[in-house]
Amino acid sequence: MLQLTGISKTFFPGTVNERRALVDIDLHLKERDFVTVIGSNGAGKSTLLNIVSGSIRADQGTVAIGGRDVTKLTDFQCASYIGRVFQNPSAGTAPHMTIKENLAVAQQRGRRRGLRLAVTKARREQFKQELATLEQGLENRLDDWVGLLSGGQRQSLSLLMATFTHPQILLLDEHTAALDPQRAALVTRLTAELVERHHLTTLMVTHNMEQALTMGNRLIMMHQGKIIMDVAGEEKAAMKVPDLLAAFENIRGAELSDRTLLA
Amino acid sequence: MITAVELGLLYALMALGVYLTFRILEFADLTVDGGFTTGAAVAGVSIVNGVDPLVASGAAFVAGLGAGTITGLLHTKANIDGLLAGILTQIALYSINLRIMGKPNISLLREDTLFSGLRASGHLGGSSYVGIGILSLVALAFLALIIWFLHTDLGLAMRATGDNSEMIRSFGVSTDAQKILGLALSNGLVALSGSLVAQYQGFADSTMGIGMIVAGLASVIIGQAIFGRLTVFRAAFAVVVGSVLYRVVIFLALKAGLNPNDTKIISAVLVVLALVLPQMGFFKRIPARFRPRNGAQTAATGGTVDDPVAPSESDAEPAAAPKEQ
Numbered sequence: 026m027l028q029l030t031g032i033s034k035t036f037f038p039g040t041v042n043e044r045r046a047l048v049d050i051d052l053h054l055k056e057r058d059f060v061t062v063i064g065s066n067g068a069g070k071s072t073l074l075n076i077v078s079g080s081i082r083a084d085q086g087t088v089a090i091g092g093r094d095v096t097k098l099t100d101f102q103c104a105s106y107i108g109r110v111f112q113n114p115s116a117g118t119a120p121h122m123t124i125k126e127n128l129a130v131a132q133q134r135g136r137r138r139g140l141r142l143a144v145t146k147a148r149r150e151q152f153k154q155e156l157a158t159l160e161q162g163l164e165n166r167l168d169d170w171v172g173l174l175s176g177g178q179r180q181s182l183s184l185l186m187a188t189f190t191h192p193q194i195l196l197l198d199e200h201t202a203a204l205d206p207q208r209a210a211l212v213t214r215l216t217a218e219l220v221e222r223h224h225l226t227t228l229m230v231t232h233n234m235e236q237a238l239t240m241g242n243r244l245i246m247m248h249q250g251k252i253i254m255d256v257a258g259e260e261k262a263a264m265k266v267p268d269l270l271a272a273f274e275n276i277r278g279a280e281l282s283d284r285t286l287l288a
Numbered sequence: 289m290i291t292a293v294e295l296g297l298l299y300a301l302m303a304l305g306v307y308l309t310f311r312i313l314e315f316a317d318l319t320v321d322g323g324f325t326t327g328a329a330v331a332g333v334s335i336v337n338g339v340d341p342l343v344a345s346g347a348a349f350v351a352g353l354g355a356g357t358i359t360g361l362l363h364t365k366a367n368i369d370g371l372l373a374g375i376l377t378q379i380a381l382y383s384i385n386l387r388i389m390g391k392p393n394i395s396l397l398r399e400d401t402l403f404s405g406l407r408a409s410g411h412l413g414g415s416s417y418v419g420i421g422i423l424s425l426v427a428l429a430f431l432a433l434i435i436w437f438l439h440t441d442l443g444l445a446m447r448a449t450g451d452n453s454e455m456i457r458s459f460g461v462s463t464d465a466q467k468i469l470g471l472a473l474s475n476g477l478v479a480l481s482g483s484l485v486a487q488y489q490g491f492a493d494s495t496m497g498i499g500m501i502v503a504g505l506a507s508v509i510i511g512q513a514i515f516g517r518l519t520v521f522r523a524a525f526a527v528v529v530g531s532v533l534y535r536v537v538i539f540l541a542l543k544a545g546l547n548p549n550d551t552k553i554i555s556a557v558l559v560v561l562a563l564v565l566p567q568m569g570f571f572k573r574i575p576a577r578f579r580p581r582n583g584a585q586t587a588a589t590g591g592t593v594d595d596p597v598a599p600s601e602s603d604a605e606p607a608a609a610p611k612e613q
């Protein structure tokens with residue numbers, strides 16, 4: 026479903042600020058794979074998602090979605106295949122538009138936008154049903170401005186908007202990180218439900234190792250632009266947080282000894 | 289006074305154009321000063337050459353579409369700052385307008401215009417309210433069109449482009465295309481307004497667009513300061529009323545003894561007042577929707593880089609109260 030081949034990305038190449046964000050990444054997601062991604066700050070997780078979504082162009086390598094080469098497409102051209110939720114709850118919705126208008130915008134994902142009234146009676150009903158699944162009473166607030174919603178509500182709405190049109194890939198970048206623990210748990214639960222209901226192929230970055238282990242069927246760990254661990258199925262199911270921590274320690278240890286060697 | 293109201297209704301189309309760019313796309317578009325004259329010039333020359341005035345006005349609209357498209361292309365494809373892109377088109381249009389007209393001034397007094405019938409029967413600018421009635425219907429028709437457009441799928445995409453461009457791109461909309469379209473439509477309205485004003489006053493003049501953007505902003509800001517901009521409906525309606533109010537204020541100022549050359553500074557002061565007053569402490573107690581948008585939420589950056597200032601969340605306290613259009 027998603028095929029990354031030989032992806033490399035360096036920011037500010039050839040300057041003192043040079044940053045090798047991704048180094049020769051190969052990653053293949055099968056249909057309905059749900060992959061969680063962990064890694065230290067600056068490991069390249071967001072860059073990886075931005076390259077999949079077309080927000081950033083890779084220096085090398087190719088991206089294919091559902092067999093289609095999308096390497097050269099920009100973000101809005103990829104959007105018909107990809108649903109996205111960002112870390113910042115304000116990022117995924119338009120604050121000065123109503124809930125129903127935001128949903129109408131989302132429903133036209135990748136379709137032609139013409140001169141038909143966006144919110145029809147039929148759509149209202151459909152939006153109500155979709156919102157009801159969020160269990161936050163938003164189905165009674167169709168006409169409210171999204172800017173009035175709390176961060177948790179906005180993030181739930183973003184999640185709904187990203188998923189209900191069945192994109193081929195769902196990209197989540199620490200989408201619960203800005204929420205308090207209770208709301209984060211709610212959005213996490215909704216994520217699992219929506220991915221399940223819409224049979225989505227998902228790539229989810231998280232800083233929460235517990236979450237990375239309990240969700241999805243596969244886990245990758247990134248470090249310095251490389252995938253340094255890739256576990257799936259029973260192997261993943263058997264893993265515990267201490268195992269991940271140990272893996273982290275391992276890399277850091279290796280790094281330290283590298284440095285001592287160099288010194 | 290009646291003349292002021294009638295002019296206000298004609299300028300309302302220009303103000304609606306400014307609303308599209310300034311409020312919907314959050315783009316201060318200085319093309320307006322040039323495009324307004326372009327509309328007057330195109331219609332004027334066409335009418336003098338025997339073109340039907342309705343067709344001539346349509347041609348003015350199309351010319352405005354072109355002007356706006358050029359600013360849009362300069363901004364989105366050539367990556368020129370929005371203000372500068374508008375200024376460049378505006379200055380270029382000044383030369384083009386003189387080319388179109390062939391001379392600085394075209395008289396339409398003896399020509400058949402959209403308004404000659406009304407004028408001849410004494411229904412315009414005089415003591416009759418028929419002119420106001422008819423022009424109100426015209427302004428309301430365009431108001432209805434704009435409001436309808438902003439509620440279509442396309443219109444929603446345009447509003448989202450101004451509200452959260454990152455978000456609307458993630459749903460497959462080219463924000464560049466939306467900006468170009470918005471600028472084109474806006475300047476189409478501006479040029480149409482210019483053509484109507486020229487026909488109303490009986491001449492087209494190469495300088496008649498100077499300061500027009502400030503008049504447009506004044507209409508938008510004054511109208512919305514009074515009527516609010518809670519919904520698209522209210523916001524756009526406020527613009528039309530603001531345009532009439534603005535012309536009436538100017539009319540009263542002149543009547544009070546100010547020189548016609550002073551109208552530009554009156555406009556500038558009005559806009560400054562309308563922008564500054566709401567920021568003062570006293571006005572802060574006024575409901576938020578009457579205040580200018582305070583960059584309510586800088587939503588756009590999102591996932592590209594980790595956002596260190598992601599708002600913390602709380603159900604008791606809504607993120608903000610940004611209820612304006």
Ligand SMILES: Nc1ncnc2c1ncn2[C@@H]1O[C@H](COP(=O)(O)OP(=O)(O)O)[C@@H](O)[C@H]1O
Pocket residue numbers: 036037044045046064065066067068069070071072073592593594
């Ligand atoms: N837009 C950018 N411009 C310059 N450098 C960037 C940009 N985005 C990311 N980087 C750099 O690339 C590396 C990987 O960043 P990122 O993908 O955001 O990491 P993560 O999401 O895993 O924390 C970091 O060193 C970061 O500084």
Ligand SMILES: [Mg+2]
Pocket residue numbers: 070071072593594
């Ligand atoms: Mg990141």
